[in-house]
Amino acid sequence: MEAVYIDKNIDLVNACRKGSRPAQFELYKLYERAMYSAALRIVNHEAEAEDVVQEAFLDAFLRIGDFRGDTTFGLWLKQIIVNKSINCLRKRKVEFTGLDGVEIPAEESADQEELELRVEEVKAAVQGLADGYRVVLTLYLFEGYDHEEISHILKISEVTSRSQLMRAKMKLRNILEKKGARDEY
Amino acid sequence: MSTKLEDFIRDNKREFDTDRPSAGLWNKIEAELDKKEQLKKKHKRMFNIQLWAGIAASFIVVLAVTFLYVIPAKRGRLSVADVNPVYAQKQVKFVSLIEQKQDSLQAFAKTNPELYRKFKADFEVLNKTYEGLTKEMAGSPNQQMVVKAMVRNLEIQIQLLNQQLFIINEVSQYKKENSI
Incomplete structure (x- = not known):
């Protein structure tokens, strides 16, 4: 289905095109949380996430002429954030592949319903994942990328992307289960 | 597998966006924007200089062509x-x-x-x-x-x-x- 984007911030974006500082500040206020949170999920480091956010907003405001309006400003900005975050990880020489040790089980069905999920716990658990797992899981679940897109952006194969995601989810469940078990006693 | 976890994250995406950058970040961004704008203005002035340099250069080219080709051609007819x-x-x-x-x-x-x-x-x-x-x-x-x-x-x-x-x-x- 072809998505039709109605950007509610179109007036602010147009003001930004003319270089209006108040409009830029408005957009910053609107998006700082979502963008910082997304950057933080990927780089997992507060100072680096802030650098990413600063660079991304600067890029967005300076290259606002390149924004054609075929998506919303928010999605466009998010793309910049994701790209810059991944670049940041690259500088840190993070390997997106080659994490092994966890065998992929055929199917796991039991116990699923018993797990009570809370936002803060899931967030903490995601932060506890290794870089390679965390990035794939974040891009897939939080940013809604498919495996093809992930393979492009991380320069890995689609198969690797799928297996990394599978392992990441298992690991995440393990962490959450352990946490749940600790809470019970 | 883990569909519950996936659904939970997808349904509560917004709830996860709770982190905020430090308060001074906007000031940093604003300072950078100011710097870039000033650079741009300077660049514009530079562009004007380039324009005039271009005009001067083309004038010199016209003069050079006159001296190198037109005048020798006239002289050549004489000697x-x-x-x-x-x-x-x-x-x-x-x-x-x-x-x-x-x-x-x-x-x-x-x-x-x-x-x-x-x-x-x-x-x-x-x-x-x-x-x-x-x-x-x-x-x-x-x-x-x-x-x-x-x-x-x-x-x-x-x-x-x-x-x-x-x-x-x-x-x-x-x-x-x-x-x-």
């Missing part, structure tokens, strides 16, 4: 010496010879006006060719050949004048003898 100095010497000698002979011929003009007029016409044909060669020389790819042709032309002019002088001499001699 055979530039092409071949030996021929230039010959040319000077021949031209003065021709002038002498023309003067001699002129002396007979009064006694033989009809004949003089005919001789003059013959001479003009050669002289026209000579002038044509002079014009051709500047633009010619083989100037040596043109200069050669010019000198050859002058030689023929002299030969012609010699013959004319001889004939006109004979005729006036004959007239004189008859009139006596």
